[in-house]
Ligand SMILES: C[S@@+](CC[C@H](N)C(=O)[O-])C[C@H]1O[C@@H](n2cnc3c(N)ncnc32)[C@H](O)[C@@H]1O
Ligand SMILES: Nc1nc2[nH]cc(C(=O)O)c2c(=O)[nH]1
C-alpha cells in the first residue's frame with residue numbers, strides 16, 4: 001500500500017519539521033507530513049493545492065475521485081517512514097488535505113515510526129480507520145462552519161461529532177471569521193456536549209495582521225465562555241509558506 005502526498009516544490013513531498021503552530025500542542029517541535037486529497041472544499045483553505053488541481057476550477061467535493069496530478073507524490077510507507085525519522089522529532093503530525101481519507105495506509109505507516117507519537121489534523125467528517133485510531137495520541141478536529149462554504153451535511157456528520165466529543169484525545173479547533181460564527185459553535189457544543197477544555201477557537205487568516213485583529217475579539221470571547229484560544233504560530237513565523 002502507498003500514500004499520496006502533497007508537494008512543497010515540484011517533485012518534493014511535503015515532509016518537514018516545524019513547531020506545531022495550532023491547537024493544544026502548539027509550540028511543540030514536531031515532524032509534519034501533508035497528504036493530498038480532501039473530501040471538502042473550504043473556500044478559504046490555505047492548502048487548496050492538495051485538492052484543487054491545475055485545470056479544474058471546480059472544488060473537488062468528492063476527494064475520493066481525485067486525479068493523479070504532477071503535484072502529488074506517491075510514496076510507500078517504508079520510504080515515508082525513513083524520511084520522517086530523519087527529521088529527528090518525537091511526534092509526527094499528519095495533515096493534508098484530509099489525511100483520514102488514507103487511514104488504512106496510515107495504519108501501516110505508524111508501526112514503522114520507531115515509537116514516535118502521532119497527532120492528526122482532521123476536518124472531523126471522516127471516520128478514522130480502526131487500526132490507525134488505535135495508534136493515535138491526539139486528534140485536532142476542525143469541523144467546518146457555514147462560512148467555509150461547504151454543505152453542512154458533508155462537513156458536520158453527527159455520528160462523527162458525537163464520537164469526537166466523547167474521545168479525550170480529540171481537541172476541537174473551530175475556525176472563526178466573524179462574531180456571528182460563534183452561535184454555530186455554541187449550538188454544536190450544546191448538541192454534542194463538547195467539553196470547553198477541549199474547545200479551541202482559531203481565527204481565519206493567512207497573515208499576521210488578520211490573525212491579530214481576530215485574536216483581539218476571540219480572546220475576549222474565550223475569557224467570557226471558558227473556551228480555549230489558539231493562534232496560528234507558523235503564519236506569524238513564516239507567513240503562508242508551504243512546508244513550514
Ligand atoms: C489545511 S487543514 C488540513 C487538515 C484537515 N483537512 C482540516 O481541515 O482540519 C489544517 C488546519 O488548517 C485550518 N485552516 C485551513 N485554512 C485556514 C485559514 N485560511 N485560516 C485559518 N485556518 C485554516 C483548518 O481548519 C485546519 O484546522
Ligand atoms: N507549523 C505548522 N503547524 C500546523 N498546524 C496545523 C497545520 C496544518 O496545515 O495542518 C500546520 C502547518 O501547516 N504548519
Ligand code: SF4
Nearest residue numbers: 038041042045097123
Ligand atoms: S477540510 Fe481542511 S484541507 Fe479540506 S478544504 Fe477544508 S481546510 Fe482545506
Ligand SMILES: [Mg+2]
Nearest residue numbers: 046047095234
Ligand atoms: Mg497549515
